[in-house]
Amino acid sequence: MSIQGVQLFIQDDHVVMDNGILQVTISKPEGIVTGVSYQGIDNLLEIRNHESDRGYWDLVWSEEGTGGTTGTSYVIKGSKFKVMVENEEQVEISFTRDWSTLEGKHVPLNIDKRFVMLRGSSGFYSYAIYEHLKEWPGFNLPQTRVVFKLRKDKFRYMAVADNRQRRMPLPDDRSPRRSSPLAYPEAVLIVHPVESEFKGEVDDKYQYSCENKDLHVHGWICNDPPVGWWQITPSNEFRSGGPMKQNLTSHVGPINLAMFLSAHYVGEEMVPKFQRGEPWKKVFGPVFVYLNTLIDNNDPLWLWEDAKQETNTQVQCWPYNFLASDDFPKSEQRGCVSGRLRVSDRYVSNEHISVNGAYVGLAPPGDVGSWQAESKGYQFWTKTDENGYFLINDVRAGDYNLYAWVPGFIGDYKNDTIITITSGIKSIFTSNIHTYEQYVKAGCDIDMGELVYEPPRDGATLWEIGIPDRTAAEFYVPDPDPKYINKLYVNHPEKYRQYGLWERYSDLYPNGDLVYTVGVSDYRTDWFFAQVTRKKDDGKYEGTTWQIKFNLDRINQTGTYKLRVALATAYVAELQVRINNPKANPPLFTTGVIGHDNTITRHGIHGLYGLYSIDLKGTLLMEGENTIFLTQPMCSSALQGLMYDYIRLEAPPS
Structure with a gap:
């Protein structure tokens, strides 16, 4: 039996993407996800919330010269809707907001939010393109993310990792009449819960934070019917702060987050600050919202195992080749950097030491260790094998330094060479019948050879x-x-x-x-x-x-x-x-x-x-x-x- 093609239904105030597996309803032209229908559930999102408070992109911004890590919170709403791709294999739709057309104080960004659905796929993708033009005012951007608020009567079991999953309290349990405040607003002591099993527990969303390097999939399970909602992030290239940066995941709500930029666990150093005259463009995402259900298995926890398998599949498919935006380069337009890293410490060994599991990455040029608080560009990280060899694939065009740190040794490594990755060059040629486009890789594969890190050391x-x-x-x-x-x-x-x-x-x-x-x-x-x-x-x-x-x-x-x-x-x-x-x-x-x-x-x-x-x-x-x-x-x-x-x-x- 053939798999139904993707259909797009355009209504007065909404658009619906439907591939026969799930249906996603999005407000038009705002671009807020108002409904997700799957496995007989009319809407997996919290129907008690207003439509604008179910599935959305948001950000926190402040004016140039402002200090700190807070600012004005803004749910990103588009003013124009456009169909980018519409066929049986794929639908991609765009919701844009143009800063120059807005009245009053708004973050000086053009933002293009995209949603993508593929034939036969049990989920949907979302990404966004943020752009600040050279002549626009400066501003700070402490945070941006995607938020999904799921139905509290359905999703009670949360999973962040194999050993970090549990049945969760209800949001009602955090209300003043059911909880006592603790040292800061995010933490409460549950005193009079709806269900007695949670009495005497602390709830705090920061208890479920996760490092970028481990943050590829997290989400929620509904038992009746058995349905999983998973947020899959196949690449960290668009996240800030490198592999060790910690971000929020899921928490009581039930809320599911895709965090791209935040100052958590770093502070104001992580906040990107843009000046007037500073052009900037960045693609956040895509992230994949994956839905699954039980077929030949009676254990709802199998949904977590299946979500991990799907995550591996999405990682193998990165970078995606089906996105319509030219701002997201395909694999053939990207480069790779390889080499070998060893350590020289004469008080440990007279020979160079092969390092296993060292972190090696490309980040925008900066000082030693600057990648920890870098937030404007892209970063690409990998780990060395047992002999210190590394390969960083699918690097976007741009200028980078190569950084590293080695567990077991103090300090940071930085290679002073500016590494320039060039994009593929599009060539167009015409046969007697068709016009073809192809990408020719040029100067994108760089071998750094053998690199030696000398950690700080004066004596034995x-x-x-x-x-x-x-x-x-x-x-x-x-x-x-x-x-x-x-x-x-x-x-x-x-x-x-x-x-x-x-x-x-x-x-x-x-x-x-x-x-x-x-x-x-x-x-x-x-x-x-x-x-x-x-x-x-x-x-x-x-x-x-x-x-x-x-x-x-x-x-x-x-x-x-x-x-x-x-x-x-x-x-x-x-x-x-x-x-x-x-x-x-x-x-x-x-x-x-x-x-x-x-x-x-x-x-x-x-x-x-x-x-x-x-x-x-x-x-x-x-x-x-x-x-x-x-x-x-x-x-x-x-x-x-x-x-x-x-x-x-x-x-x-x-």
Whole structure:
């Protein structure tokens, strides 16, 4: 039996895409998804919401010169509708808004939202093209995303990963009469839930955040009838901040998000700021909304397994060849970069070290590590094989630097060469009957050869604390206060996602701060995962000072020792370092006030990575016991503090 072709029905205020598997209804000309019909369910989206509050693209923007990470929230509504492709194989429709035609204050962007449906496909695609013209005013763009609000009477089970899925509370459970507020609006303690199983649980959307590198599919399951709603992101090229950047996924609502740009876990550094005279264009997406149901299986959780298989299929099809916009280059118009990365550290090996699983990426030209907060362009990342070889495929045309970081070694690698990827050149030729178009790849395949990363190193390791992997995951993460539990994260490898762990520091260290003795203490049990403030009896907070005690048998009085401190995150914090004198003023070293990552609040285990190298003159050290004092003095709230990635003391160069 043949599969029904795609049909497009244009009505006065709506358009409907229908391929016989599902039907998607979109408001015209606004481009808001008002309905998705599938498997006998008239609408998978929340029918209690107004049509404009079901499935939409939105953004947050502010005027040029504005600081911070907030601004005006705006649901993107088109003013013109156009059919780009309409045949039995495919429908692609466009909803555009032209800034020059708008009255009043609006974000100075032209935006073209697209929706695509294919024959035989159990889902639909969406992408958007944002453009800022050179002569337009400047502005900031803290956030943009796609939001789908599903029916709360249907979708109760959420899945973000194999080990992060559960039956979820209702949005009603977050209402003031059913919950108690916690330290910030996103977190509530459910006190009088609709269903008793959720009583005493904390709900917070940030508990379900995920790193870009792991964020390819997430969504919801309806049991009756068995239906899955999945948001699949086959590529991270249009997301900001690189592979480690954390984004929101799904959360109580039930809400399903496709996050493209946000300042979460980074701060204002991530906010792209455009000036007057700065042209910019970027394609966000496409993302794929995939719907599935049970056929020969009675287990609703099979829908998650099927969604993962579909994700693999979509990844293999990237970059899509069916999109109508010329702003989305096809594979033959893209390039690739290959090479081999090895590490040179003579205190580890006399030979170059092959690196397995190092992250190698292309991002717009910038300083070392600048990709962490890069938000205007595209990024392309891969991991090396066991011998350090890498291949980055399907890179859009443009100028890039090559960046890398290697788990097990501190610091960041950057290759100073500007790598220019050229697009395919379209050639048109005519035969006696037809006109043909083809793309000729020209100069797109670049072999970087052998690259060598020399991580920061002056001398031999005297001692070290932690693992240099850019996170604090290896340190001691306490059990939460029994009053603040999310059942999903009980006995879970990501137990740091529990609410209120910052308060546990004062419980575990009631009479004094952390003291770590090298050679005796174990960082897995004796190094608290975050250096936070201490709550006093009067309800105010005070800074904390941690100690590292270590012994040296001999001192090189004329040499310079090196203390390497890698931070996994900081939030309105300061790190002061002193040696053998806790009251030394000024301290030997201070970072000054750093960080707006908000990682502690948002249950992350890392934010922006930072590496500090501190000289210790031999005259500051003593034979026998020495003590390094790490002070974090900022103390206006419970949520300020640092997370360490790794600390190492090096001997003077030999």
